[in-house]
Amino acid sequence: MPGWPSAPPPPAGDGLRWELSDVAELPGMREELRRSEVVDGLADLRDRLVLVLDEMASNALRHGGGHVEAAVRRTGDALLVAVSDGAAATPPTPAVDRDPSEGGLGLYLIAELSSAHGWYVDGDGKTVWAVLPTR
Numbered sequence: 431m432p433g434w435p436s437a438p439p440p441p442a443g444d445g446l447r448w449e450l451s452d453v454a455e456l457p458g459m460r461e462e463l464r465r466s467e468v469v470d471g472l473a474d475l476r477d478r479l480v481l482v483l484d485e486m487a488s489n490a491l492r493h494g495g496g497h498v499e500a501a502v503r504r505t506g507d508a509l510l511v512a513v514s515d516g517a518a519a520t521p522p523t524p525a526v527d528r529d530p531s532e533g534g535l536g537l538y539l540i541a542e543l544s545s546a547h548g549w550y551v552d553g554d555g556k557t558v559w560a561v562l563p564t565r
Contacts, residue, residue, distance in 0.1 A: 434522045434537065437548035439559040442510040445503030453491050459500065460484055468502055468509070472564055475509070478543050482560055483511050485536035489522070489558070490515035496555065505561065508545065512559040518551045522558050 445468055448459050460480050463469065469476045483502060490498045496516020503510050524537040541547050544560035 434524075434541075434558070435548045436521070436550060438550050439510055439512060439548065439557075440505045440508075440546070440561060442503035442505040442512075445501060445509075447499065447501045448487075450487060450491060450498040450500060453488055456484055456487060456491075459487065463502060466502075468504070475562060475564060479509060479511070479562055482540050482543055482562060483513075485540055486511060486513040486558055486560065489513075489536060493517065493520065494556075507565055508561045508563045510559060510561055511544075512557050514552070514555050514557040516555050518554050518556045521556070522549050 446463060446466055450459065460483070463480055463483060464476060469479060479502065483500060487498065487500045490513045494515025494517040498513065498515050500513045501511070503512070522537055525535060540560050543562065545563050547560040549556055549558045
């Protein structure tokens with residue numbers, strides 16, 4: 431997996447949205463998602479969804495620069511996780527030839543847990559997204 435595909439996400443409806451400026455906000459975001467009606471009845475998906483959102487948001491905060499927005503929205507029989515940051519020129523790039531103990535494997539994990547993933551540039555920012563089926 432040399433890089434993530436550059437592609438727009440599928441259309442999505444309502445859901446949850448967060449504006450983030452610091453990794454210290456991530457525990458509150460995770461808790462809000464766990465308690466949300468978006469994941470009601472999806473106990474088997476909840477932990478994977480929280481993990482994907484947390485990995486994507488923490489990557490954006492650590493490497494993306496600028497304002498970070500995260501969202502989880504419904505799209506048919508799936509949930510779309512999308513995180514935007516201010517680093518339009520920096521595509522999501524999975525770690526290569528790195529000891530797993532040094533981190534950097536989150537993008538591989540997200541790709542494994544999702545049925546589709548990608549990223550796109552919009553103005554001065556980029557959005558990284560992943561789709562997790564609800565069935």
